[in-house]
Amino acid sequence: MKSVEVLNEERSAGTIALDLAVVDLAKFEAAEGEERARMAAAFDQGMREIGFGVITGHGLPAGLFQRVLDVTRGLFDLPLTEKAEISSRVAEGQFCGWVPFAADAASRVYGAKNDTPADLRERFRAVISNCDEVRQKVGPNQWPASLPEVRETWTEYYRLMEQVGARVMRLAAASLGLSDWYFDEYFERHFSVMMATHSPPFTGVAQPGQSRCGAHTDTGTMTFVYQPNTRGGLEVQIDGQWRMPVPPEGSFVVNCGDLMARWTNNRWRSTVHRVGGPGAPLRERRQSLVFFHQPALDVKLQCVPTCTDARNPPRYAPITLREHFTHQQQLLATRDLSVAS
């Protein structure tokens, strides 16, 4: 019989590197004329062809990523009883807080077969907003009482990511041939979710098809992922092949979600991706920071005007983020989501 290590090594089929358009946000903001147009066009091309890009020059202080990762690792390392106290499962409609290891499978949302094995990760989510409708949608944030630094560090990161999200939407506007400020009003009462993931070192044998996060597309508009290293990390499906973005140190991978694809009349792609899929090494601990930057819940999103013309009419009716979520929930309700963990 093969040992666990040999079985897991056999998963290491290797993943080909994926080149992505890299935009330096500060340089873009300072650029003029042709240089600016060239950077916007590169971002647009990346979103059209791959649905993924890389953002550098975002201005987050050096060291902040590591601080957030460190305090959040402290949270994930708390005893189960303490994590249970901040579980998102305490009440119906409670979204913020801790989600246990292997509690669900992202692939099921995307519509994979119902027997997709559970994702090999645990999560923690917060929405640091004062808007009533946002708070009502997600329930209170749940911070670990014994680690006050989690709330402090997360708030610092969330506030900066709100700015990065808004700045990237201005880059998006320029890339789509709109006025720079086109998207601003949609994000005034934005519904953005901060999530940390944690996959502890895995020494068991993964089930066939099991990942740290199974193949899926993101629901919302733009997602920002920070991962401290790429081993056993993010993989993007291009022409049926799994490819691995290798972003420069300290940058974000940014990707387009279903709602952004819909908003742009499918000009931009919401591309299937996963984390640590079959073939990936799982023996090292992995953490990531994911920021789902999303518009206000109740503002109608009409087809972006530069993404339609007489020969390319809008494919979708205007929709709000709330309606979009409801629609996705309805799709889910038709599937059996229970998983064996």
Ligand SMILES: O=C(O)CCC(=O)C(=O)O
């Ligand atoms: O952990 C990551 O790097 C990304 C996870 C992801 O794609 C998701 O949760 O939507």
Ligand SMILES: [Fe+2]
């Ligand atoms: Fe995702």
